[in-house]
Amino acid sequence: MRRITGETVPGYLPLAAFVRNGTVDLLDLSGHVISIGLTDIKYICYVRDFNLNDTANPERLTRRTFLARPRTEGLWLRLTFRTEDQLEGLAPIDASLLDDLIGDAGLQLIPPDIRSNTQRVYVPRTAITDLQLLAVITTPSRKKPLPKSAATSLQSELFNTPLPPNTRTN
Template sequence: MSSAHKKVIVRRFTSETLPGYLPLSGFVRNRSIDLLDLSGRVIPLGLNDIKYVCYVREFNLNDTANPERLTRRTFLAKPRTEGLWLRLTFRSGDLLEGLAPIDITLTDDLIHDAGIQLTPPDVRSNTQRIFVPRTSITELQLLAVITSPSRRKPLPASSVPSLQEDLFTNLIPPNTRPN
């Protein structure tokens, strides 16, 4: 686990937002998180109260309605980046789409049934990554599996014709050549 803490804004179901710091992974313990707030205090938050956690570039504390600046919640077209294109429905009824990684990091928090990490639809916005607790999701849809274009795989060495056998046949006298 990385000891570095990143800037986050925690959105609760009460529409309250809490700015603070969390590590990128391994921060869920006993169905809660310990948010390090801006004054240096640790605030325990239960996963049942959290709608999502946004990893942000800036806190934007002057914007009380949308400090995470998560303006686009769905993709305008098929994403170009690799990943699982997911659509989540929250307990409050609103939707969020994102890309989940197609590697072992997908299972990091799912092992403990804690939640899922997503890349938001607009990566140029203030929000770089989103953690959604399992308890805030009522429906999860897999829209597509986005992969890179397939490349032609090299043929195995056994199926490639070898020129090595015929390379020195002219140097061996004809009556001593193997058949």
């Protein structure tokens, strides 16, 4: 977890439903529960390793924007924090986006570099000053099959059209 002040607090949280009454109860590495207000949190990174020796960037969130259009499906968002720095990420297209905004009072994002130490980022609404939707990334379009009733009606119209009188053959 990174606070607005820049301080990092390593610990454990579930993936969802961890915000209660405007606070987050974090289980720190010594086994104590620390309550931190959402207004003090800049973002929470779900990481593979805590990297406690790295005091400057333990979450190793080095690339904060996408180099090109993302390949994964989702909403490509750009967030501007109260500290005036930015972060891009992919949010889900389904209703879980709204569930996160309402229930957890923030957004769950997949960061630009999924091979880095950070696998997922939670950003509380109180830390965001600007939110831009850059694109809706979907799978490549496929031809949708016509319903059977439409296909048969098109076919019957095609072959049941009378020919002009001079072109009839016996």
